[in-house]
Amino acid sequence: AQSVTxxxxxxxxxxxxxxxxxxxxxxxxxxxxxxxxxxxxxxxQLLLKYFSGDTLxxxxxxxxxxxxxxxxxxxxxxxxxxxxDAAEYFCAVGLMEYGNKLVFGAGTILRVKS
Amino acid sequence: xxxxxxxxxxxxxxKKQPVAFWCNPISxxxxxxxxxxxxxxxxxxxxxxxxxxAVDDSQLPKDRFSAERLKGVDSTLKIQPAELGDSxxxxxxxxxxxxxxxxxxxxxxxxxxxx
Numbered sequence: 001a002q003s004v005t006x007x008x009x010x011x012x013x014x015x016x017x018x019x020x021x022x023x024x025x026x027x028x029x030x031x032x033x034x035x036x037x038x039x040x041x042x043x044x045q046l047l048l049k050y051f052s053g054d055t056l057x058x059x060x061x062x063x064x065x066x067x068x069x070x071x072x073x074x075x076x077x078x079x080x081x082x083x084x085d086a087a088e089y090f091c092a093v094g095l096m097e098y099g100n101k102l103v104f105g106a107g108t109i110l111r112v113k114s
Numbered sequence: 115x116x117x118x119x120x121x122x123x124x125x126x127x128x129k130k131q132p133v134a135f136w137c138n139p140i141s142x143x144x145x146x147x148x149x150x151x152x153x154x155x156x157x158x159x160x161x162x163x164x165x166x167x168a169v170d171d172s173q174l175p176k177d178r179f180s181a182e183r184l185k186g187v188d189s190t191l192k193i194q195p196a197e198l199g200d201s202x203x204x205x206x207x208x209x210x211x212x213x214x215x216x217x218x219x220x221x222x223x224x225x226x227x228x229x
Contacts, residue, residue, distance in 0.1 A: 004156075009154075032214045036220075041222060042222055043117070043118065043205065043207075043219070043220030043221050043222045043223065044157070044205070044207075044220040045220070046217050046218070049215075051214070051215060090156050090157075092156070094214040096214065099162065099169065099170050099212065100212050100213060100214045101159055101162075101170065102157075102159065102218070104155075104156025104157050104158070105156050106154060106155050106156050107154075107155070107156055
């Protein structure tokens with residue numbers, strides 16, 4: 001069955017430090033992959049997406065993600081974290097053969113310490 | 115441009131009571147989604163509308179949940195009767211079409227607590 005795994009429930013990083021959030025997916029076909037961010041009291045906002053082509057994709061707010069087919073991974077990175085990046089981050093896979101349905105991971109809560 | 119609007123933002127009810135959530139999508143967006151987000155989980159799709167037609171309601175518990183999108187604009191999701199396990203955040207999202215390369219824009223959600 002199609003699934004998305006985010007192994008880390010919580011991550012704490014210091015402001016200015018680099019960040020990597022892990023995402024692994026289980027899907028037989030070519031995946032459409034997404035990262036969303038959810039701040040408290042806010043809706044989910046799309047950070048970036050991968051459909052095809054260059055496996056390193058750039059997103060908003062200085063985020064990037066790298067698709068690695070051999071590892072079934074789509075990890076999110078940021079070179080220098082700001083306090084405003086504290087939020088919950090969700091990885092998702094889009095299933096074309098299921099009406100383009102999005103399947104989300106359970107999320108990773110990012111805490112930023114000053 | 116206004117985003118996706120949802121109301122109420124919070125709702126507390128006793129079990130077995132009915133409850134309804136309202137969503138107004140971004141103007142011009144044909145596709146509307148309702149998701150349920152349980153505590154500590156990612157959103158799960160309940161139903162997708164293309165204009166006024168429900169085209170994917172396979173995850174909607176039809177014994178107690180119902181939804182409508184009259185005139186293909188705003189939408190209402192109803193639960194009757196509510197159960198303790200329905201406590202969750204109910205998210206509405208919209209996109210221009212259902213294509214994956216069309217971004218889904220999410221509302222802030224309605225947090226439902228069933229006592």
